[in-house]
Amino acid sequence: MALAEVFHALGDPVRLEIVQKLTRSQPCTIASVSEGLGITRQGTRKHLQVLVNANLVLLQPKGREVIVELQPGGLDPAREFIAEMERRWDRRLDALRQFVEE
Amino acid sequence: MALAEVFHALGDPVRLEIVQKLTRSQPCTIASVSEGLGITRQGTRKHLQVLVNANLVLLQPKGREVIVELQPGGLDPAREFIAEMERRWDRRLDALRQFVEE
DNA sequence: GTATTATGCAACTAATGGGTTGCAGATAGC
DNA sequence: GCTATCTGCAACCCATTAGTTGCATAATAC
Numbered sequence A, B: 001m002a003l004a005e006v007f008h009a010l011g012d013p014v015r016l017e018i019v020q021k022l023t024r025s026q027p028c029t030i031a032s033v034s035e036g037l038g039i040t041r042q043g044t045r046k047h048l049q050v051l052v053n054a055n056l057v058l059l060q061p062k063g064r065e066v067i068v069e070l071q072p073g074g075l076d077p078a079r080e081f082i083a084e085m086e087r088r089w090d091r092r093l094d095a096l097r098q099f100v101e102e
Numbered sequence C: 001g002t003a004t005t006a007t008g009c010a011a012c013t014a015a016t017g018g019g020t021t022g023c024a025g026a027t028a029g030c
Numbered sequence D: 001g002c003t004a005t006c007t008g009c010a011a012c013c014c015a016t017t018a019g020t021t022g023c024a025t026a027a028t029a030c
Helices: A002-010 A013-024 A030-034 A041-053 A076-101 B002-010 B013-024 B030-034 B041-053 B076-101
Strands: A057-062 A065-070 B057-062 B065-070
Touching (some): A002 A013, A002 B013, A013 A030, A013 A041, A013 B002, A013 B076, A076 B013, A076 B076, B002 B041, B002 B076, B013 B030, B013 B065
Antiparallel strands (some): A057 A065
8 A cells, every 4th residue: 555655654763853844944955954864864765765665755866966855745644534534533532322222 | 743653654554554454343352353453462452552552442451351432533633643744735836827927 | 299381581583674875866946 | 178076886794574383371161
């Protein structure tokens, strides 16, 4: 399931920080993304690849550098899953309440 | 950040399946949760511990068995993070559009 | 009381992942 | 042209994790 891949991509402090950074200053080069993360550019590059595989980030080469952008709609599967789980969870709570009240 | 822990807990196909299962048939014992997952009970137990640590699942001993329940509100941090990211992302798109239109 | 069932704990293996370094290639600046 | 900059690729190390097995323990069933 691709959904697990999305959550997995978000399940790391560094990648979470990258995503947050991208919502503030976008687009960036790979080098500028890696600044301030406390890891090397290659380490950053690996994290970016994980985000790309999860369809959360887009990389487009531009001359000698690579532009990093957030993928529009990339968070949709995650949001929908959570909404669905909470809906089902609430239904169960309702059913339980109804059962108790009877 | 606890948020990364939540996403990390959801970032595994088996744990995702466990959560989905729990929204359907709840509460379950550990043994019944592990049925049909294709792994041993001990393997399941480890996954459950990850979910507990992420505050997504609750374990309460009941006699000789342990009842597995979803933790109400456990998905809240994840939902809020996604909402915030999408809000910021939309704002950036708006700003870009405005810039182009000028 | 005995057997069965549900679980916990610990040790172990195999695979994955985060991170690094070193080097090579291509583009931009001068 | 030459040099500096941005990046990719590959190998490697260390820590973590997914999963297993074996055994011990406690509660239920009969």
